[in-house]
Amino acid sequence: MKVExxxxxxxxxxxxxxxxxxxxxxxxxxxxxxxxxxxxSISDEAGSIITTLEEAFRRVDLVLMTGGLGPTNDDITKKxxxxxFGMELKMNEEVLADITAFFTSRGKGMLQMNSDxxxxxxxxxxxxxxxxxxxxxxxxxxxxxxxxxxxxxxEMEHLMETGVIPRIIEKYKTTPVFHHTLMTFGxxxxxxxxxxxxxxxxLSGTGVKLAYLPSPGIVKLRLSAFGPDKSLLELSVMRKVAxxxxxxxxxxxxxxxxxxxxxxxxxxxxxGLRIATAESCTGGYIAHLLTSIAGSSAYYxxxxxxxxxxxxxxxxxxxxxxxxxxxxxxxxxVQAMVKGVFTHFHTDYAIAVSGIAGPDGGTLEKxxxxxxxxxxxxxxxxxxxxxxxxxxxxxxxxxxxxxLNLVRLSILAS
Amino acid sequence: MKVExxxxxxxxxxxxxxxxxxxxxxxxxxxxxxxxxxxxSISDEAGSIITTLEEAFRRVDLVLMTGGLGPTNDDITKKxxxxxFGMELKMNEEVLADITAFFTSRGKGMLQMNSDxxxxxxxxxxxxxxxxxxxxxxxxxxxxxxxxxxxxxxEMEHLMETGVIPRIIEKYKTTPVFHHTLMTFGxxxxxxxxxxxxxxxxLSGTGVKLAYLPSPGIVKLRLSAFGPDKSLLELSVMRKVAxxxxxxxxxxxxxxxxxxxxxxxxxxxxxGLRIATAESCTGGYIAHLLTSIAGSSAYYxxxxxxxxxxxxxxxxxxxxxxxxxxxxxxxxxVQAMVKGVFTHFHTDYAIAVSGIAGPDGGTLEKxxxxxxxxxxxxxxxxxxxxxxxxxxxxxxxxxxxxxLNLVRLSILAS
Numbered sequence: 001m002k003v004e005x006x007x008x009x010x011x012x013x014x015x016x017x018x019x020x021x022x023x024x025x026x027x028x029x030x031x032x033x034x035x036x037x038x039x040x041s042i043s044d045e046a047g048s049i050i051t052t053l054e055e056a057f058r059r060v061d062l063v064l065m066t067g068g069l070g071p072t073n074d075d076i077t078k079k080x081x082x083x084x085f086g087m088e089l090k091m092n093e094e095v096l097a098d099i100t101a102f103f104t105s106r107g108k109g110m111l112q113m114n115s116d117x118x119x120x121x122x123x124x125x126x127x128x129x130x131x132x133x134x135x136x137x138x139x140x141x142x143x144x145x146x147x148x149x150x151x152x153x154x155e156m157e158h159l160m161e162t163g164v165i166p167r168i169i170e171k172y173k174t175t176p177v178f179h180h181t182l183m184t185f186g187x188x189x190x191x192x193x194x195x196x197x198x199x200x201x202x203l204s205g206t207g208v209k210l211a212y213l214p215s216p217g218i219v220k221l222r223l224s225a226f227g228p229d230k231s232l233l234e235l236s237v238m239r240k241v242a243x244x245x246x247x248x249x250x251x252x253x254x255x256x257x258x259x260x261x262x263x264x265x266x267x268x269x270x271x272g273l274r275i276a277t278a279e280s281c282t283g284g285y286i287a288h289l290l291t292s293i294a295g296s297s298a299y300y301x302x303x304x305x306x307x308x309x310x311x312x313x314x315x316x317x318x319x320x321x322x323x324x325x326x327x328x329x330x331x332x333x334v335q336a337m338v339k340g341v342f343t344h345f346h347t348d349y350a351i352a353v354s355g356i357a358g359p360d361g362g363t364l365e366k367x368x369x370x371x372x373x374x375x376x377x378x379x380x381x382x383x384x385x386x387x388x389x390x391x392x393x394x395x396x397x398x399x400x401x402x403x404l405n406l407v408r409l410s411i412l413a414s
Numbered sequence: 415m416k417v418e419x420x421x422x423x424x425x426x427x428x429x430x431x432x433x434x435x436x437x438x439x440x441x442x443x444x445x446x447x448x449x450x451x452x453x454x455s456i457s458d459e460a461g462s463i464i465t466t467l468e469e470a471f472r473r474v475d476l477v478l479m480t481g482g483l484g485p486t487n488d489d490i491t492k493k494x495x496x497x498x499f500g501m502e503l504k505m506n507e508e509v510l511a512d513i514t515a516f517f518t519s520r521g522k523g524m525l526q527m528n529s530d531x532x533x534x535x536x537x538x539x540x541x542x543x544x545x546x547x548x549x550x551x552x553x554x555x556x557x558x559x560x561x562x563x564x565x566x567x568x569e570m571e572h573l574m575e576t577g578v579i580p581r582i583i584e585k586y587k588t589t590p591v592f593h594h595t596l597m598t599f600g601x602x603x604x605x606x607x608x609x610x611x612x613x614x615x616x617l618s619g620t621g622v623k624l625a626y627l628p629s630p631g632i633v634k635l636r637l638s639a640f641g642p643d644k645s646l647l648e649l650s651v652m653r654k655v656a657x658x659x660x661x662x663x664x665x666x667x668x669x670x671x672x673x674x675x676x677x678x679x680x681x682x683x684x685x686g687l688r689i690a691t692a693e694s695c696t697g698g699y700i701a702h703l704l705t706s707i708a709g710s711s712a713y714y715x716x717x718x719x720x721x722x723x724x725x726x727x728x729x730x731x732x733x734x735x736x737x738x739x740x741x742x743x744x745x746x747x748v749q750a751m752v753k754g755v756f757t758h759f760h761t762d763y764a765i766a767v768s769g770i771a772g773p774d775g776g777t778l779e780k781x782x783x784x785x786x787x788x789x790x791x792x793x794x795x796x797x798x799x800x801x802x803x804x805x806x807x808x809x810x811x812x813x814x815x816x817x818l819n820l821v822r823l824s825i826l827a828s
Contacts, residue, residue, distance in 0.1 A: 012436075012440070012453065013449070013451075014638075016595075018433075018437040019432075019436070020432050022432075022455070025429070030429060036427045036428070037427075038455065038462075039427065039455035041453035043451070074625055106803070111605070279698075282702075286698070297775075302720045303719035305701045305716045305719075307716050311716040360708065361711075
C-alpha cells in the first residue's frame with residue numbers, strides 16, 4: 001500500500017515555512033504499514049493542484065493533501081477539488097453548528113466567510129474537525145481517493161488521528177507491521193552501534209529491521225517487522241527488544257516516543273514525589289517541560305529562575321562571595337542553589353542548573369556550553385559538569401534533558 | 415525564472431527526517447528572484463530519480479537535487495545521473511587531493527570508498543565542496559540543467575552559496591521579487607480579512623499579492639510583487655504596507671518573521687528596561703521565551719513559577735484568604751503575584767499569570783482555558799481575563815504570547 005502526499009502553499013515554495021506536516025504524516029502512515037511514494041509541495045493554484053493530483057493518481061490509489069482550506073480568498077483547495085470532481089457545495093448543518101459553537105465558546109462573533117466553511121461538497125465524506133473550522137474532505141473517483149486536510153499542523157494531526165488513519169485501516173489491506181521503539185539518552189548513534197553490533201548482526205534472518213533515529217541527546221532505536229501474521233511479528237520484535245534491554249539498560253529511558261519529561265513525571269507521580277527547580281541558563285525551560293504534562297500539579301511545586309547574580313543571592317540565598325570566587329557557573333553555586341530550593345519549596349527532589357548558554361559570555365576557562373548541575377534529594381545529591389556546544393537553544397535543551405535524566409536515575413537507584 | 419527541487423532519501427519518505435533543505439534553498443532562490451515551481455521528495459531508486467527529473471524538465475529548465483552522494487552503497491545519485499546523461503566517471507585529481515587533505519587534517523585514514531568520491535562524470539561541471547567529500551555536479555542537456563548536491567544541510571548550503579547561486583545569476587535572467595511580511599497578533603485571519611477587505615480589493619491591478627499565514631494567535635500578512643524593476647517592486651509593496659500599518663496599527667507587532675519574544679526583548683533592551691515574571695499555568699514558558707533570545711541577561715532578571723497554593727503565598731506573599739475566597743485563578747491573585755514580583759526582583763516590568771491550562775481542573779464558572787494575567791510597571795498595570803480553548807499546550811502558548819503582547823503595548827504607550 002503506497003500513498004502520495006501533496007502539500008499546498010506558496011509559503012512552502014518561497015521557503016517561509018518548513019513543511020513539517022509531510023514528515024509527521026509519513027511517520028504515522030509508516031506505523032500502519034503504509035509507504036509514502038512521493039511528497040509533492042506545490043503552489044496555491046487550481047491548475048497546479050489538479051495536474052499534480054492526476055499525476056499522483058497515475059502512480060497510487062490514495063493521495064493525502066494539506067493546505068488551502070482557510071476562510072480567505074487565497075484558500076482555493078475546496079473549490080478546486082469540488083469543481084474537479086463535479087460536486088456542488090452544500091451547507092452542512094452539523095458542521096455549521098460546530099463552527100458556531102467554536103466561535104461562541106471563544107466569545108467571538110462569526111462572519112459570513114466563517115459560516116461558508118460549512119459549505120461542503122455533496123458526495124465527499126466529511127471528516128469533522130473539532131480543533132478548528134476547516135473540515136477534512138475525502139473524495140473518491142474510480143477507486144482512487146484524495147483526502148483534503150487543513151495545513152495548520154495540530155488540526156491536520158487531529159484529522160489524521162480521528163478520521164484518516166482509521167479509515168485507511170478499514171478501507172485498504174495494509175500489510176501488518178509491528179514497531180517498537182527504544183528511547184535512549186546520553187550516547188551518540190555510532191557509539192551505540194559499536195556496543196550492539198553483535199546483537200545487530202543477529203537480526204539477520206529474523207525479519208526484524210533496526211533503524212537509528214538520532215536527535216540531540218536522544219537516539220531512538222526502532223525495531224520493525226512486516227508480515228502477514230501480526231502476533232508473530234510482535235513476538236519476534238519483542239524478543240529482540242528484551243535482548244537489547246539487557247545489553248544497554250542504562251541508556252534506555254523509555255519506549256515508543258515517550259519524552260524524557262513524560263518518563264520523569266510518571267516516575268514522580270507513581271512514587272508520590274514532588275519536585276522544584278532553580279534555573280539559571282535554562283531560564284524556565286526545565287519547569288516548562290515538567291509542566292507541559294497534564295496533571296503536573298501532582299508532582300511539580302514550583303521554580304526559581306535566577307538569571308542575575310543579585311537574584312541568586314537575594315532569592316536563593318547563595319553566598320555572594322561564593323559567586324565572586326567560584327563564578328556563577330560552578331559546582332559550589334549549583335549546590336547552594338539546591339539548598340535554596342529546599343529552603344523555600346518543601347519538595348522531595350530539587351534541580352539546580354547554571355551554565356553559559358551562549359553565543360556570548362564564554363571564557364577560556366569556561367567556554368560557551370559549560371554547564372554545572374546539581375540534582376537530588378535533601379540528603380543525597382549528584383553534582384556534574386557538562387560541556388555542550390555553541391548553539392544556545394541546543395545547550396538549553398541538552399541541559400534540561402540531562403538534569404531530568406539525573407532525576408530519573410536517582411529515583412530508580414533509591 | 416522557475417526551478418524545481420528534488421530531494422532524495424527514504425528517511426524523508428518514512429518521516430524520519432524533516433526536509434529542511436528545500437525551505438532553505440527556496441528562500442535563497444527567492445532572494446535572487448527565482449521561484450520554486452514544485453518540491454518533489456522521492457526515494458533512493460534510480461527509476462524514481464530519472465522519472466521525476468524528466469517530468470520536472472518538462473516544466474522548468476533548471477532542477478536542483480539533493481541527496482544520495484555519500485560514499486556508501488545506498489548512495490546512487492552520481493551513478494544514476496552519469497549513466498542517464500551518458501557520461502563516464504573519471505578520476506578528478508584536484509578533487510582527490512581535496513578529499514585526501516580532508517582526511518589528513520582530521521587525522522583519519524582513507525578508504526577506497528572515500529577516494530572513489532573523486533570519480534566524477536566527464537562533461538559535468540564540478541562544484542568543489544570544501545566542507546565535505548561529495549562534490550556538487552552541474553549537468554546540462556539541450557538547454558536544461560540539473561545540479562546534484564549532497565543532502566547534508568551545511569554542505570548543501572556551502573555549495574549553493576559558492577557554486578550554484580552565482581552560476582544561476584550569471585546564466586539566467588531572473589525576475590526580481592520583493593516580499594514584506596507584517597506580523598499580526600490577537601485576531602483571527604477572517605476578522606483581519608473583514609477589516610481590510612477594501613484595502614485588499616485595492617490591490618487589484620497593482621501587482622501586489624497578499625497571503626494570510628495563520629498560526630495560533632499570530633497571522634502573518636505577506637505582501638509580494640514580481641516584476642522587472644526591483645526598485646519599483648519595493649515601492650509598490652511598501653506603499654501598501656504603509657497603508658496597512660495605518661488601518662490595523664494595534665494588530666501589527668512586527669515585521670518579516672520576527673517572533674513576539676524577539677520584539678519585546680528588543681523593546682526592553684532599547685529602552686533599558688528589566689523584566690521578571692511570576693507564572694502559574696505557563697510553568698516557566700514565558701521565562702523560557704524571554705531567555706531564548708541571545709543576550710537576554712540585558713533585560714531579564716528572573717522568575718517565580720508558583721504552581722501550588724502554598725508557594726503562591728509563602729514565596730510571593732499572596733494572602734491565603736485571597737486565594738481561598740477569589741480562587742487562584744482570579745484578577746486579585748494575579749495582581750498580588752505582580753506585587754510579589756516587585757518585592758523580590760527590582761525590575762521595571764512584571765508579568766503574572768494564573769489559569770487553568772487543562773485538560774483537567776476546570777469548573778462551570780472557570781472552564782479549562784480561563785486565564786487571568788496582570789502585566790505592567792509598579793505604578794501602572796493592566797489586568798485581563800482570557801478564555802482560550804481546551805488544548806493544554808495551546809493554552810500555555812496563547813497565555814505567554816498575550817502576556818508578552820501586553821508588555822509590548824504598555825511600553826509603547828508609556
